[in-house]
Amino acid sequence: MVRVVVVDDHDxxxxxxxxxxxxxxxxxxxxxxxxxxxxxxxxxxEQPDVVLMDLMMENGTGIxxxxxxxxxxxxCKIIILTSYYDDExxxxxxEAGAFSYILKTSSASEIVHAIKKAAKGENVIEPKVxxxxxxxxxxxxxxKLHDELTERELEVLLCIGNGMTNQEISxxxxxxxxxxxxxxxxxxxxxxxxDRTQAAVYVHKNQLLKQED
Numbered sequence: 001m002v003r004v005v006v007v008d009d010h011d012x013x014x015x016x017x018x019x020x021x022x023x024x025x026x027x028x029x030x031x032x033x034x035x036x037x038x039x040x041x042x043x044x045x046e047q048p049d050v051v052l053m054d055l056m057m058e059n060g061t062g063i064x065x066x067x068x069x070x071x072x073x074x075x076c077k078i079i080i081l082t083s084y085y086d087d088e089x090x091x092x093x094x095e096a097g098a099f100s101y102i103l104k105t106s107s108a109s110e111i112v113h114a115i116k117k118a119a120k121g122e123n124v125i126e127p128k129v130x131x132x133x134x135x136x137x138x139x140x141x142x143x144k145l146h147d148e149l150t151e152r153e154l155e156v157l158l159c160i161g162n163g164m165t166n167q168e169i170s171x172x173x174x175x176x177x178x179x180x181x182x183x184x185x186x187x188x189x190x191x192x193x194x195d196r197t198q199a200a201v202y203v204h205k206n207q208l209l210k211q212e213d
């Protein structure tokens with residue numbers, strides 16, 4: 001028996017979903033809520049196996065509720081059931097800890113299927129959402145860490161790649177030593193390296209000096 005809580009601020013939608021789920025002998029509805037905050041409190045109290053969570057609600061969004069629940073019940077499987085699949089909703093929901101993401105255009109049987117899969121530890125991601133995720137991952141892979149540097153930071157990085165000291169960088173770029181040190185610190189953080197040597201290696205590995213030429 002899969003113990004389920006349904007959280008949705010639209011009474012008709014929530015009650016309709018519950019009515020259908022109650023026809024399945026393998027699913028037990030142990031609670032329902034009409035807002036994110038109410039839902040989070042109920043979920044933490046009842047500790048269901050699976051949660052059907054709407055996103056856009058007053059008095060606490062589905063994302064807020066998901067974060068609250070994950071902090072207390074990291075093993076709870078939260079299925080986002082929503083009409084939205086834009087980047088502003090999808091990624092924050094998944095980052096908050098949502099296990100599955102399906103749309104309200106899904107059939108009742110598809111929702112039941114997602115619940116049962118979640119209970120087994122298998123997630124379901126709406127194809128439109130999966131496409132967005134893959135596109136985002138590809139974009140991140142294509143972007144290099146140095147793409148996050150400012151124009152001045154990149155200039156300083158190239159100087160580091162050429163083996164210049166802070167004083168030499170200061171003289172070449174006509175900026176103070178303290179400013180150079182600040183840029184170097186920011187560069188190391190953005191490139192996720194520990195020292196100037198690793199930064200220089202990064203420059204040569206990514207052939208940045210050749211690109212500059």
